[in-house]
Amino acid sequence: MLYLIGLGLADETDVTVKGLEIVTKADRVYLEAYTSILLVDKAKLESFYGRSITIADRELVESSSDTILANAQHQTIAFLVVGDPFGATTHTDLVLRARSLGIPYQHIPNASILNAVGATGLQLYNFGQTVSMVWFTDHWKPTSFYDRIAENMGIGLHTLILLDIKVKEQSLEDMARGRKVYQPARYMSVSECAAQMLETLEILKEAEEEAEEGSGASSTPKQPKQPVYSPDSLAIGVARLGSTEQKMLCGTLAELAESDLGPPLHSLVLLGKRAHELEKDYIKDFCVHEETFEASWAKYHGR
Amino acid sequence: MLYLIGLGLADETDVTVKGLEIVTKADRVYLEAYTSILLVDKAKLESFYGRSITIADRELVESSSDTILANAQHQTIAFLVVGDPFGATTHTDLVLRARSLGIPYQHIPNASILNAVGATGLQLYNFGQTVSMVWFTDHWKPTSFYDRIAENMGIGLHTLILLDIKVKEQSLEDMARGRKVYQPARYMSVSECAAQMLETLEILKEAEEEAEEGSGASSTPKQPKQPVYSPDSLAIGVARLGSTEQKMLCGTLAELAESDLGPPLHSLVLLGKRAHELEKDYIKDFCVHEETFEASWAKYHGR
Incomplete structure (x- = not known):
């Protein structure tokens, strides 16, 4: 059995x-x-x-x-x-x-994190598909997670982002030499995730500008794509969920990129437009700054 | 505390x-x-x-x-x-x-059911928002759940449907007379859910036909709305999840409407288009009929 x-x-x-x-x-x-x-x-x-x-x-x-x-x-x-x-x-x-x-x-x-994230006070009913984020390297910055977030945001839903974990990874040199030596385990933090989300906005913006330049002096100027989130979009960083050391922090992506939620494991939830007042009452309790929280709520979630 | x-x-x-x-x-x-x-x-x-x-x-x-x-x-x-x-x-x-x-x-x-439903073999990553279904009555058939399913299906995702529970409900007569007498508890079954999903298709079809008749001999005939699911759409009925009496049954909605998964609690998962081969291998094991399963898979999920 x-x-x-x-x-x-x-x-x-x-x-x-x-x-x-x-x-x-x-x-x-x-x-x-x-x-x-x-x-x-x-x-x-x-x-x-x-x-x-x-x-x-x-x-x-x-x-x-x-x-x-x-x-x-x-x-x-x-x-x-x-x-x-x-x-x-x-x-x-x-x-x-x-x-x-x-x-x-x-x-x-x-x-699992996929249901325990309800402890943020956000309704599990209103979550879309779950997304994973890997560490960007100098030469590899996969932004495909953005498309999934865009799909969720398109119908107003929250998105849970699971953060990269590197366990038993070999360095390129050790791998090349066939040495079974492993790097120390690494766990992506909320601040790293938020920073990569901001970096992704830059990458997409640059790609769009390049595409526009390439298309020459078109007679029908393309409407710039509306980004699905912005540096002042609200998100919740979650650390060590389910433990007595559990910590949650609600802030803008710019704020969370500067945050420190301590030891692993971390996750991040991006708020969807459908967020309602009961959810607001709950998460306001652990916001970084009440002022920026209220401003972003009014801008993206106010009805 | x-x-x-x-x-x-x-x-x-x-x-x-x-x-x-x-x-x-x-x-x-x-x-x-x-x-x-x-x-x-x-x-x-x-x-x-x-x-x-x-x-x-x-x-x-x-x-x-x-x-x-x-x-x-x-x-x-x-x-x-x-x-x-x-x-x-x-x-x-x-x-x-x-x-x-x-x-x-x-x-x-x-x-909770929201993550344990991963035991169906469907990837939790590919679930959209969760939907609730209540019992239809002769005079009240709320079809709003359909819109949420449509949103999920629009981006290819699975939908978990939570089924109605009636605990400590009074009859209208007892309520009117102020008698605190309660009806026996009731739990919606997979077959009732599937039957109501089929009924919903009929209700929406009738509403559309009425709207068309009302609009008279329009010069631009409206394109009939494509239903997001059909009687031969694949779904998985789940009963008593997490117990040794757990039972799963994958079939078309028409088949599940005729099924009997035994005692409560039941839930139903509607398959999204993004379902992939590994999920297929897993769920085929508990399908009602291999032939109808393969036919519906090829029609809605084959790539």
């Missing part, structure tokens, strides 16, 4: 009672540790469970899943995932493989 | 270890019991927690929240919510009231 068990978001006590019972009795326990992290380490989990666990990196899960599933027809395998196994990163591949081997499976759900 | 504690979806063991610790030590424990239910009753919960709990109906939570919050400056109050307290129904009102009384609060997250 394969159990896919959600661990929730913050620490070892966020597992469900049902999940914990299975973990303590399972023949083997794996912890998926490349798409998210708890705020406690493996040793803390092992001490809490009273048993050892095996870290499952991307290679093991994606290329060697039969190792995980070995003898699962007769043994109990607990596969632990931070958040929920079908949350931001789904483990449908592993289930498909289990099915093909005739291994029964069960899902033990838990909170 | 006010704790808002998610109970998860299925039974008493879906509470988190952290949540359970708080419940067992709290001065008072309330169970919000009008927006969703666990698949076990109050007695089972009380026996598991080893203490008594107070059922909080809509009236208590919405009109008498100060009763719940009494002495919470000095006492510990556990407010239990099926799923997550900021899930489908948010309890931001109660938090706003606590804040105004200077009562600290903490949220103990858990799975």
Whole structure:
């Protein structure tokens, strides 16, 4: 039997009672540790469970899943995932493989960032599709997330942005030399995300200007595209959701780009136009500046 | 201190270890019991927690929240919510009231239908806004949910539909006579939801035909609006998510309207155009008929 068990978001006590019972009795326990992290380490989990666990990196899960599933027809395998196994990163591949081997499976759900973000006070009903943001490099600045945000904004919806995580990454040099040496883990912050959103506006503006110059002296001057967000658009930065160290900060993107919400994990929510007064009452409590908050609310969300 | 504690979806063991610790030590424990239910009753919960709990109906939570919050400056109050307290129904009102009384609060997250629906194998990334469906009556058939689905479908996204629940409802006669007698609880099924979706298509078609007739012999015949879904559109019915009695069924709306997924709770997911092959592999496993499934997939989701 394969159990896919959600661990929730913050620490070892966020597992469900049902999940914990299975973990303590399972023949083997794996912890998926490349798409998210708890705020406690493996040793803390092992001490809490009273048993050892095996870290499952991307290679093991994606290329060697039969190792995980070995003898699962007769043994109990607990596969632990931070958040929920079908949350931001789904483990449908592993289930498909289990099915093909005739291994029964069960899902033990838990909170993931995708629903716990309701703690911001924004209605989950009014969220559109979720977006991911990766770190820009000097030569690679993928702005495709912008199109998804534009789709959500087009129908007035909030957007949850999941931020990049680099775990077990090799430097280009180590990779070239075949050295299995890994860089320290890195987690994108709310301020980095907001700064990249502002940078994206610049990139798109430049691209548009270049396209216009290229088109020469056209007789029908193109209407400049209306950006779907601006430096004074409101967003909420969320840090360490579900822990006692949880922190939320509502401000303009320009303000959040200068913020510091402390240790990981962070996420960001961009407010949609449909935001209503009850949501406003709730989030105003943790705004950076009441004045800029009210000004941006009146500009983008006032009715 | 006010704790808002998610109970998860299925039974008493879906509470988190952290949540359970708080419940067992709290001065008072309330169970919000009008927006969703666990698949076990109050007695089972009380026996598991080893203490008594107070059922909080809509009236208590919405009109008498100060009763719940009494002495919470000095006492510990556990407010239990099926799923997550900021899930489908948010309890931001109660938090706003606590804040105004200077009562600290903490949220103990858990799975809600809004993220656990990832267990269908559909990517949570590709879900648009969530929609609610209420029971149609002879005189009241609100089709506004259709517009939200249309917005999601317009950008290719899946839609989760939450189904109506009637708990502690009075009959019109009892209400008129001021008798506090309540009807048995009712929970909308996947087949009722699918049938109402088909009925909605008929209602919208009739409304359009009437509008056309009313406009007389116009010289510019209006293009009939393309319906965003059809009787052969694919959807997934989900029942008792997170329990060992969990059941999923993927079929056309016409097929699901004839289905029987057993006891509550049920939800339905309407597939968006962006559905991809990995999702197909996963959901095909629980389709009503492979032939109709393949036909509808090719028609609406094939690339």
